Amino acid sequence: xxxxxxxxxxxxxxxxxxxxxxxxxxxxxxxxxxxxxxxxxxxxxxxxxxxxxxxxxxxxxxxxxxxxxxxxxxxxxxxxxxxxxxxxxxxxxxxxxxxxxxxxxxxxxxxxxxxxxxxxxxxxxxxxxxxxxxxxxxxxxxxxxxxxxxxxxxxxxxxxxxxxxxxxxxxxxxxxxxxxxxxxxxxxxxxxxxxxxxxxxxxxxxxxxxxxxxxxxxxxxxxxxxxxxxxxxxxxxxxxxxxxxxxxxxxxxxxxxxxxxxxxxxxxxxxxxxxxxxxxxxxxxxxxxxxxxxxxxxxxxxxxxxxxxxxxxxxxxxxxxxxxxxxxxxxxxxxxxxxxxxxxxxxxxxxxxxxxxxxxxxxxxxxxxxxxxxxxxxxxxxxxxxxxxxxxxxxxxxxxxxxxxxxxxxxxxxxxxxxxxxxxxxxxxxxxxxxxxxxxxxxxxxxxxxxxxxxxxxxxx
Numbered sequence: 001x002x003x004x005x006x007x008x009x010x011x012x013x014x015x016x017x018x019x020x021x022x023x024x025x026x027x028x029x030x031x032x033x034x035x036x037x038x039x040x041x042x043x044x045x046x047x048x049x050x051x052x053x054x055x056x057x058x059x060x061x062x063x064x065x066x067x068x069x070x071x072x073x074x075x076x077x078x079x080x081x082x083x084x085x086x087x088x089x090x091x092x093x094x095x096x097x098x099x100x101x102x103x104x105x106x107x108x109x110x111x112x113x114x115x116x117x118x119x120x121x122x123x124x125x126x127x128x129x130x131x132x133x134x135x136x137x138x139x140x141x142x143x144x145x146x147x148x149x150x151x152x153x154x155x156x157x158x159x160x161x162x163x164x165x166x167x168x169x170x171x172x173x174x175x176x177x178x179x180x181x182x183x184x185x186x187x188x189x190x191x192x193x194x195x196x197x198x199x200x201x202x203x204x205x206x207x208x209x210x211x212x213x214x215x216x217x218x219x220x221x222x223x224x225x226x227x228x229x230x231x232x233x234x235x236x237x238x239x240x241x242x243x244x245x246x247x248x249x250x251x252x253x254x255x256x257x258x259x260x261x262x263x264x265x266x267x268x269x270x271x272x273x274x275x276x277x278x279x280x281x282x283x284x285x286x287x288x289x290x291x292x293x294x295x296x297x298x299x300x301x302x303x304x305x306x307x308x309x310x311x312x313x314x315x316x317x318x319x320x321x322x323x324x325x326x327x328x329x330x331x332x333x334x335x336x337x338x339x340x341x342x343x344x345x346x347x348x349x350x351x352x353x354x355x356x357x358x359x360x361x362x363x364x365x366x367x368x369x370x371x372x373x374x375x376x377x378x379x380x381x382x383x384x385x386x387x388x389x390x391x392x393x394x395x396x397x398x399x400x401x402x403x404x405x406x407x408x409x410x411x412x413x414x415x416x417x418x419x420x421x422x423x424x425x426x427x428x429x430x431x432x433x434x435x436x437x438x439x440x441x442x443x444x445x446x447x448x449x450x451x452x453x454x455x456x457x458x459x460x461x
Contacts, residue, residue, distance in 0.1 A: 028059040033138060033254070034107045035060070036100055037067040040118030040144075040238075042292040045069040046274065046368035047117070047242055047390055050461060053264035053362045054247045064107060067366050068099045069275070069294045075119060078159030079168055085280045085293055089161050089168050092119070093126040100127070100136055111138040113254055117241035118200070121145025122161055125172050128187055140183075141250050143192045144240030146200050147182075147224050148173065150208050152216040162200075164217060173224075181226025189227035190253045192246050195219060197395070198237045199417040207417055228253065234398055236416030242391035266337065266361045273331020274367035276300045276324045276345060294368075296328025300347035302369065304333060307340050312356060312432045312443040314342065330369075335360055340443070345371040352453045356444035358460055372454050381424035383446040385455040387435040388420040394437070401437040403457075409435075435459065 035055065037048040045067035052065045070092065076083045087095075096114075103112055114137050116124045121142035127133035128140060149164025151157070158166040176184045183189040193201060201221040205213035222240075223229040230249045232240070240246055244262035251259040278297040304320040307313060319341075320333040335341065343355040350371035360367075378384050387394075387403045393416035394401060396408035403409035409421035423433070428448040435442045435457040447453035 029061055032060050032064050033111060033113050034064045034066060034103050034109050035113040035115060035254075036096075036103055037065075038096060038114060038116035038120030038123055039067070039070070039073065040116075040120050040241075042074050043117070043390075044073065044277070044294050044368050045366045047238070049364050049366050050264065050391060051115075051242055051247055052364070052366070054244070054259070054262060055251070056362065057261055057263070057265035058251060058259045062363075064109075066099070066103050068096065069368070070095055071294050073119075073294060074292055075161050077157075079161045079166075080159055089122060089126055092123045093131050096123045096127050097131045097133070100133070104136060111136055113137070113139045113141070115141040115143065115241070115250055116145065117143045117238065118145055119161075121147070122168075126168075129172060129184070134184065134187055137187050139188045139190070139254055141190045141192065141253065142222065142224070142227075143246055143250075144194070144198055144200065144237045145191065145222055146217075147191065148217055148221040150200050150215065150217065151205060151210075151213075153213075164221075176226070179226070182224045183226040188253075189224060190230060190249070191222050191224055191227050192230045192232065192240045192249055193220070193222040194235045194237070194240060195231050195233045197234050197398075197416050198222070198240065199393075199415070200237055236393045236395065238390075238419070239392045239416075264361045267363060268337065269363075270335040270337060270360055271331070271363045272333045272335050272360060272367050273329065273365050274369060275328040276302060276330055276347075276369045276371075277328060278347070278350070279370065279373060296324070296326060297347055297371070298324055298326045298328065300324040300345055300371065302330050303344045305342045305344070306336065307342050307356065307443070309340050309443060310432075312340075312342070312445040331365070331367075337361075342444070343367075343369055345369055347371055349373070351449075352447070352451075353456060354444065354447055354453065355456045355458055356442050357458055358440055358442050360460075372456065374449060374452070374454060378422075378424060378449070381426075381449050382428040383423075383425035383455070384449050385423045385425065385433045385444065385446055385457065386420055387422075387442075387457045387459070389437060389459040390419065391459075391461065393417055393419050394421060399438055401435075403435050404433050433457065437461075 048067040072087045074086045076086045114124045150162040152164025161168045173182045196219045199207040232245045276297045303318040305314040338359050346352045351374050353371040394412040395416040397414035411421050442457045444457045
């Protein structure tokens, strides 16, 4: 297989892309292969929401786009040792294999496309090389996957699936042919990486907690010999999967044509749904809520309110209300176009969490919601408001952003690596709080922390 490398840049002429797409792309209703999206470490299917919208907006049938939701998305510290609430590479691969088989059965297709971010790419590689995926996968797209490790230092954390010198990656990266390719056919492989802005492909150990230590991994660590390796300037670790440029690269790789648009096309009728999930308890800090899982949170109360775009105040009574069942699912909820919403989750053991979102342009079945816990360090605050960007990071050297008028938002660092910013307010009086990021604007309200309430302003893009 020929080793290729190309560099993509944002700012393609929209008219030219549209013309190319319209001229060369046949109807996808009958020809589109199913795509299975695989999220990263500690993440959920919800992160693929905008990517799904972009595929739909270019004619991909909604029923051929599947985002899986691993129940235990975190990797083990040592892949060979059982760890509560975490999965081994073998368990992760087995879950992916089972989900692919469900998709093949549901669609009648012979093969699927797999697209994974970060750890999701590890599962994809493991499945194709060791789980029979070479027979069921046509294209494999690895976005920001640390294919050569977060570090490659002999003797350092070699039990981790992210160790470049560990058994897991050494086996996957072993030459597959006389050319030394790290991938095998008949699957077509592509990697997407940042030029130098991926926190997990850095020559210095800052983002793995070892600042100043050479990692022996370069910016090109996610590339694989034998794959089509795409480099996109200044994107961060999550944007290797969830950005418009990453979508455009993936679409062209699958279809051979540029997409007609990288923006979600608005729908007149919008129906939302998803899952309410909980948080495991950290063994060191039971109030920290940092033990991520995607298990249902039955019994949680969910209410959805339309809000005023300028003040974040509610417009009337709840537009939707439900008690979450054993499967964790909520919806369907018929949302109004151009309307921002507040999602309120109440559950025993959690803070009542007010999640504010900007208007939804399209329907989505992966509006997954997770209530927060108030950490011990935050209990003195009168109100706690967090700005979060699930599909990317907050980079003051690159992005235009502000949080409650503060530029940059507290805690944001140059070199994309921080995805949220938290404010601890000294007044419990309710007021508007604004999060702004590269043109997206989310307006929420503060709520009294003493009453066990927190606010989350969640960016979509």
